Amino acid sequence: MSGFLKSSIGRKIAMALSAFFLMFFLLQHFAINMLSVFSPEAFNEVSYFMGNNPLVQYGLQPVLLFGVIFHFVMGFILEIKNKKAQGVAYAKNNGAANSSWVSRNMIYTGVTILLFMIFHFNDFWVPEIVEKYVEGKSQVGKDFHAHVAHMFENPIRVVVYVLAFVFLALHLLHGFTSAFQSMGGTAGRKKVLQNIGKAYSIIIPLGFIIIAIYHHFNHH
Amino acid sequence: MSGKGMNLTLKIWRQKDAQSTGKMETYKVNDISEHMSFLEMMDVLNEQLIASGDEPVAFDHDCREGICGMCSMYINGEAHGPDRGVTTCQLHMRMFKDGDTITIEPFRAAAFPVIKDLVVDRTSFERIQQAGGYISVNTSGNTQDANATPISKHDADEAMDAATCIGCGACVATCKNSSAMLFVGAKVSQYALLPQGQVEAADRVKNMVAQMDLEGFGNCTNTGACEVECPKGISLDNIARMNRELIKAQVK
Ligand code: HEM
Ligand code: SF4
Ligand code: FES
Numbered sequence: 001m002s003g004f005l006k007s008s009i010g011r012k013i014a015m016a017l018s019a020f021f022l023m024f025f026l027l028q029h030f031a032i033n034m035l036s037v038f039s040p041e042a043f044n045e046v047s048y049f050m051g052n053n054p055l056v057q058y059g060l061q062p063v064l065l066f067g068v069i070f071h072f073v074m075g076f077i078l079e080i081k082n083k084k085a086q087g088v089a090y091a092k093n094n095g096a097a098n099s100s101w102v103s104r105n106m107i108y109t110g111v112t113i114l115l116f117m118i119f120h121f122n123d124f125w126v127p128e129i130v131e132k133y134v135e136g137k138s139q140v141g142k143d144f145h146a147h148v149a150h151m152f153e154n155p156i157r158v159v160v161y162v163l164a165f166v167f168l169a170l171h172l173l174h175g176f177t178s179a180f181q182s183m184g185g186t187a188g189r190k191k192v193l194q195n196i197g198k199a200y201s202i203i204i205p206l207g208f209i210i211i212a213i214y215h216h217f218n219h220h
Numbered sequence: 221m222s223g224k225g226m227n228l229t230l231k232i233w234r235q236k237d238a239q240s241t242g243k244m245e246t247y248k249v250n251d252i253s254e255h256m257s258f259l260e261m262m263d264v265l266n267e268q269l270i271a272s273g274d275e276p277v278a279f280d281h282d283c284r285e286g287i288c289g290m291c292s293m294y295i296n297g298e299a300h301g302p303d304r305g306v307t308t309c310q311l312h313m314r315m316f317k318d319g320d321t322i323t324i325e326p327f328r329a330a331a332f333p334v335i336k337d338l339v340v341d342r343t344s345f346e347r348i349q350q351a352g353g354y355i356s357v358n359t360s361g362n363t364q365d366a367n368a369t370p371i372s373k374h375d376a377d378e379a380m381d382a383a384t385c386i387g388c389g390a391c392v393a394t395c396k397n398s399s400a401m402l403f404v405g406a407k408v409s410q411y412a413l414l415p416q417g418q419v420e421a422a423d424r425v426k427n428m429v430a431q432m433d434l435e436g437f438g439n440c441t442n443t444g445a446c447e448v449e450c451p452k453g454i455s456l457d458n459i460a461r462m463n464r465e466l467i468k469a470q471v472k
Binding site: 013104 | 231298325330331332397399401429432433444445456459461462465467
């Protein structure tokens with residue numbers, strides 16, 4: 001299997017697998033966040049569960065962290081290898097004639113997402129971990145919803161989140177169907193899946209944007 | 221014809237040999253007929269250069285009818301120029317207009333080093349072919365007729381489509397990652413679809429991909445640029461098939 005990851009195609013397949021995992025996680029994250037808009041009580045309950053259930057904390061959370069790290073590290077490895085494969089740069093290159101901007105700039109949209117994720121982890125994940133595992137505080141009865149609403153009082157944070165999700169949408173507009181192709185499927189080239197990909201890439205990030213803006217205008 | 225043709229400015233990559241660092245040079249050609257092929261226009265330039273005692277521009281060509289894959293050139297930012305489904309020898313000057321400036325560069329990729337001017341070394345493709353792009357057939361005198369093996373129309377058609385790849389390297393030249401996956405995908409596919417290719421299928425894909433990596437080609441990001449620029453319309457589906465073949469070879 002380690003030999004497989006040394007092959008160009010093996011790496012691409014691993015890249016796509018990690019991407020599928022991230023896209024699935026994003027759906028789940030989206031569903032939970034939506035609760036914060038429609039039902040603060042349900043949001044608090046699910047947040048407590050996700051933050052304190054041992055299976056989630058010690059089972060799924062490490063898998064997620066591994067998935068994220070694997071994806072961006074592999075992204076960088078591929079980018080470095082691809083740069084090395086190029087010869088002298090063309091004096092004139094008309095990339096737009098044969099490919100989409102989003103497909104040619106996955107590394108830049110990806111790096112933007114990575115920067116955002118550092119910011120985002122620092123906002124929510126690190127304080128959570130410190131509270132639970134360093135300070136050893138109980139989260140029973142914690143008002144997660146109020147914390148979220150408070151965080152989005154800051155307009156700068158809202159702007160950062162909105163921009164980050166625009167970049168995520170751009171990343172996914174190519175990535176969604178690309179992942180099927182990497183896995184050796186041709187489904188990603190069919191109209192149906194292209195449309196599903198477009199819907200996913202626009203609706204999910206847009207949803208996150210709406211949630212951030214909603215909390216900005218609805219904090220009490 | 222005289223007086224009605226196009227006057228063009230050409231910016232061409234000149235490089236003495238593999239060791240030299242080249243640079244872009246500017247030339248003028250006049251009275252170019254729109255019916256000429258791009259290579260004929262290059263011939264006009266070269267005659268002009270020879271007449272004035274200068275070194276003609278070296279470029280690859282052979283059949284001049286779109287079947288050998290020798291002609292290369294990156295023209296105005298695209299492999300084989302702005303037209304679709306053609307090689308440079310099939311590109312007509314009617315794609316350009318009087319007064320145009322045309323930028324002409326060699327195919328670029330670390331695995332395609334420049335030999336001279338617009339000529340690049342594409343033997344890396346040959347080494348990939350040698351790594352597995354063949355079938356072992358008994359040629360001892362009682363060779364079976366290939367037609368004796370029934371093959372579905374669908375598979376035969378797809379194998380034939382893949383086999384139309386002429387190994388020109390436009391896919392690599394176009395790819396932002398200098399990936400050779402369209403070429404290798406086509407070469408793997410043309411056998412993967414046929415019964416004769418099954419015997420060595422697993423080794424073939426493993427060895428050809430390994431050689432492709434060894435030659436220093438990049439990884440596919442599925443931008444699809446190769447498929448657009450390929451003169452033979454080789455489909456991206458062939459890359460997906462190669463990936464499937466490699467997964468299959470792994471579990472075998
Ligand atoms: C953490 C920061 C991230 C970085 C640096 C990053 C980087 C990249 C890069 C460079 C590629 C293209 C790889 C290639 O050349 O084929 C890629 C592909 C992809 N990424 Fe990301 N990415 C990040 C986060 C994400 C996230 C959060 C998601 C989804 C929720 C995602 C989904 C995808 C998908 C679906 C693909 C296509 C996979 C394929 O072509 O097989 N990425 N990423
Ligand atoms: S796949 Fe197309 S572009 Fe690539 S070498 Fe074959 S014919 Fe040329
Ligand atoms: S010279 Fe043979 S394809 Fe152009």
